[in-house]
Amino acid sequence: MDALDLIREAKKGDREALIKLIMDKKEEYYRLAFAFMGNKEDSLDALQDMIVILFANIKKLRDPESFYSWSKKILVNTCKNTLRKRKRVLPIGIDKEEEYIENYQSKELKHDIMTYLKRLNIHQQEAIILRYFMDMDYETISRLTDVPEGTVKSRIFNGLAKLKRIIGGEYQ
């Protein structure tokens, strides 16, 4: 059964068809969730949230060909919603934005880059994660996040500039 058949079955309410659609590209889904959430349990939570939303809404999906982009968009939104809710919690070990890491030049970051990324706004995090961690080009990010390419570029530029301020070091 190919993907389009599975989508048709899933639209009829077949849960196993929907699970198979996701599991057929499990690496892509899991890595996308992991890039945002940074750990296994939260990534699996996001994937669970995603599949519940997919199941509830797949009947409304007008173009079966767009299943994978549609479902990834939902996964990204699910991850972002979770991160938004946690925004008030400051990462452990960072007391102020101006913190500089003395040995940045030796490439020994005091914290994982994800810790610093969480200091950016959710849109900047999203754009940088998709661009640099998921290897997506501007056009693909634009499709997935549904904002113009120019906005994607501007979010990446501003996000990197802020990362520079947070981490320190050379940035041109």
Next chain:
Amino acid sequence: MKEMKEILIRKKDEIYMTQVPEEMEDCLRSALQKKRRHFHKSAVAAVFAAVLIVIYSFDSIAYYGKKFIGYDNMLYGNLKELFDEGRGQEINKSCTFSDGLEFTLDAIMFDGNELMAFCRMYHPEENLVNSGPTPYVDLIGINPLGYDRKIAFGKGSYLDEHTLEYIYTFEAPAFYEKWMKLNIKYRLDNNMEEKTIDFILDRSKAIETSVQKDINAKVRVGDCEVLFDKITASAMKTYIQGSITPLSDEAKKKLDPESIEDYEKYGMTIFLFDMVSDKGESVDFHEGDTKASMGKVGFINKGDALPKDFNTLEIKNIRLKRHKPMEKSVDISERTENLKVDDDVLIKSVYFEGDTTCVVVSSRGIPSLELYDGDEYMETINSIYPDLISPDSYEKQVESEEPVDRVFRFEGKGQNMRLDIKYIVYYSYSDETISIPID
């Protein structure tokens, strides 16, 4: 910038090392069975397992004479054809790190714009799928700053648990370069070990430029003048170079917003065009760089290789697409009339037909909308990429001089229904077509 990129690339490699948990399928099934949104989190610590990369494959790799074998999972289209034909330059040089990891530069392939390095990593004892080496790789020549590694095309594939292959892409070395070095930095415990593979760039093996031609054609698009300067193409890629000159102060701010205020007022403008050959084959352009200078915006649009058989190329549907960000939310849970969202956007009414919510939006440009039920994303209307998200293409809709009423209907209604107006899209088209005869 290089430092920052290096950190980000390293993190990317870490993410690709992460293995999919065995329980993922059970989790998905359990979520659907329980049909609830939130689940108790297990106290399992996150572990970065070591998988360097994208695709797991047991295809064999070898280098037979002049034909490259391997790298199958990472190449497609015209690049795959070139690779299958054995184009490029054989290098076949290795270095070995103190833990036994062997790094081999199998070959390079380059044209006037980019250089691709085909690399292989082998460890006789370690299971690389679990431990995943993440070396930093730099390309250096006479130019001491080296050549930028392109983020978008760094991909890898496992051949077996001890071997993986990786393609790195860099900007092409300058014309004066000959003696090149691939510097490989590899972290072992807390030390960074560095090795170098030297090679001589054999320009006779370069993928030759097939087309290099001045176009020198100007067209008017909205309140801008577009100059198509020249076309350069090889079997690897096609480049169209030119510049856009705004013909008014407002056009300049639309084209190249200099401040946040300009951006909020006018949004961002993207320059687009279609290219087809006289045989009807189209060339997809999916990358582009722009640079503002001296009151103009220079552009380089990058596309696939040109088709093999044609006499003339045609550039048409030359257009400027402007997205003005809105980021406004409208409550559509109850009847509403004449709600002004922006100078160009009025929600004329929200009403209900049975279980359907109807929203009448009046605007000159085309509104792009997202529907939410509470925090839950439902659907996108008039996505800027309608082929992917919403099949109702609006590409052919044009900006009206007077506001137009558009009625949007959504299944369902409820107290948490919300419509996000993400942006308004404005198009300016040129009626002109540019013909490029190729000798």
